[in-house]
Amino acid sequence: MSKNLFSLFLLSILLPISLKAQDDTKAIIKNLYDNALTNKQAYNQLGLLCEKAPGRLIGTPNSFIAVDLMKKYLEDLGADTVFLQAFSSPAWICHSASATLLMDGKKIPLKIDALGPSGSTSKKGVSAEIIEVMSLDEVKALGREKIEGKIVFYNRPMNPSYFNTFRAYSEAVDQRVWGPDIAREMGAVASITRSVNSNLDDYPHTGSCHFKDEKIPAIAVSTNDAERLSQALKTNPHLKVNIKVDAEDIVTHTFNIIADLKGHEKPNEYLVVGGHLDAWHNTQGAHDDGVGCLQSTEVLRLFKETGLKNKRSLRIILYMDEELYQSGGKAYANYSKEHHIHNYFALESDAGGFTPRGFTTDASALNLEKIKAFLPLLEPYGIQFINAGGGGVDIGPLKETGVTLSGYRSDWQRYFDMHHSPNDSFDKINFREMQLGSAAMTSLIYLIDQNDLGQ
């Protein structure tokens, strides 16, 4: 028995679906893909979002432009209701950041950007010797004696030999997330982190870091400049760098966008599908996560335009602030609790819009096997796996109410070349790849809803 036959066999055992119903389902899914691959509406809207509202970090003027653009887009798509869920959150606005290597009487500019929420410097910036380290433990071991008054430079690369770049990212990103604060604890005056990026290139890749209390200036340097800096330190260990950051902490009033398509049988149960609308200050945020927003709105459009009947209500959420404080995800979870909303299943797209690879889900073991049995329906469209795993940062806070979470996974080989950098621009989006994701997500939501596999 081939694997496909075996999977069909599993499908027939696990789900009470007749051969006729299987054929109908195949036809429905084909119809979704046909529509997705021939309709450029979402792709064009993503282009508009990237062009009109790059750097749409929470609290920025462009974040509000993005909200306006996408709210209107969802209204035009014919959602039954579109509303803005308002909430307040701290935010951080980056006005400028630069760094200069001071070497042999010369000033050599470095390709850097501020991490969020980096501390600021005076206008003259902060100048100090740099000390290169490969891990947080190394900083702790060096201690205050060696670190005080210096700039800590974290320079451990992502491991290129892993097939899964997300694994390599997760193993390197501690230098960005916790590195600045640990440097601060040891008395450092600033920190530089090698961009958490698969390749050697000239883009600084920013991202979030956490400070427990006081902040120091914290920047990311491009991988090429990280290499150069490391090389220069070998010949001159007393090199100094000057860092300037002009940023401010604010509190802002902002919004998640929520658009519903009412369910035909259980309108009070919600199939949540979403991505995040915000993007770092240095990028168009095409793959992270403009594409996830537009793939989510496509689920609504495809249900409507192909005439699919959703038993439960479809709820598209474009979350604000995944990047900095994850306040949008928390705000919707709180809103759900306050209003006793029954979120039945939640699907997030926040891992790029490249060619499709699969889904992860934290469904129960039994439900996971049932959901996996859908694979033969999706494999012809490039879905390789449905595996145990998480959903995503924005839908994560829903977990405490028992919602099954799922994440869409596109191919990850190129993702970290672009992630959190100016390289994440609309020209990196391939229409077909994006839309294969939209159709895969719509298919999964349809199958979950029809077969009551959400909770």
Next chain:
Amino acid sequence: MSKNLFSLFLLSILLPISLKAQDDTKAIIKNLYDNALTNKQAYNQLGLLCEKAPGRLIGTPNSFIAVDLMKKYLEDLGADTVFLQAFSSPAWICHSASATLLMDGKKIPLKIDALGPSGSTSKKGVSAEIIEVMSLDEVKALGREKIEGKIVFYNRPMNPSYFNTFRAYSEAVDQRVWGPDIAREMGAVASITRSVNSNLDDYPHTGSCHFKDEKIPAIAVSTNDAERLSQALKTNPHLKVNIKVDAEDIVTHTFNIIADLKGHEKPNEYLVVGGHLDAWHNTQGAHDDGVGCLQSTEVLRLFKETGLKNKRSLRIILYMDEELYQSGGKAYANYSKEHHIHNYFALESDAGGFTPRGFTTDASALNLEKIKAFLPLLEPYGIQFINAGGGGVDIGPLKETGVTLSGYRSDWQRYFDMHHSPNDSFDKINFREMQLGSAAMTSLIYLIDQNDLGQ
């Protein structure tokens, strides 16, 4: 039982491999991937090939530069022998091609290129009314009465709703391959074919066409200009186009490059791995098929550098002239017959160097099941399928001697955006994606050789 467990179960039935041996094999494969993902030698060489020898169509000066470059590269890799297999072939050299739309007294240049081997025009070119058609049958139905003296314009797009772009390509490409000759038969003075391309863009995509006898000028127009031309014809059906092509037919003496790594047990049996070195006159030929050449040379490098013992001889062939007359593939098949060479298995990479998807093979049904049983070893690296199917154009002529053929398949969503156009340039190559292919091909060759599954 999950699919993976089931596949492992199949593996244990179909191949007499112990669990210990399975673990050893896993470690060997991991070692191949580790090396491939951390060594940029082949990637850099591909960059050099694209830079130094673009447009390396058979018989062109750049084709000889490419042969020199790659012969030296294979020698430097430490192949046991590297030799040039010489042969003669007709060739076609394109000096220039242009087309102008004559409308309302204006001359509007069109984005076009000559198909190979287009006929030439006088210096003034050929000017005639154009007649738009959607199929070869339409030209036959219109007949000599409607076609004679005109320029036939084939304008049927690739079907965008197919998941498999190769299927869409194969259904549209008859307009390019047979269209010009059928137009000629009906008395047309030239032909224009809409670029066989997935997207609307400004690149003319060239390719081969076949003439039985006499030739006419035959060009491809970019999809955007095809749309414009079609639109213009709606308001003015008597539009004229002027086409100029300056090309010549020659006979050339040329080469396949053959590099061997001697087998340790059966040195007279050959594991052939190859791609084609030539590329159309309008392109760097990065994905088609510079990347296939360098992925093939990587198989040799990875065997050597990871210390793998090949039972049979590994034979890397960089074929000349896949594009125009497929003379290199035929020449090696003839050479094999003359010299009684035992080609045991042949693997070709000529479908792009994007993120990996799988392999196709024309192995016997039993061997196919055995080869499919390797999937659990390769799935962790993105190989989704091993399916029944062909090998490729260059290794095809080996079939008559009973060789099992196989083709490496990378993700096909972007391939036809670039194929046979100036858009197929080195900057479209992703190092990791290319090298995942190199390692997958090496793994397959190793598994075939170890388990005697070639014939």
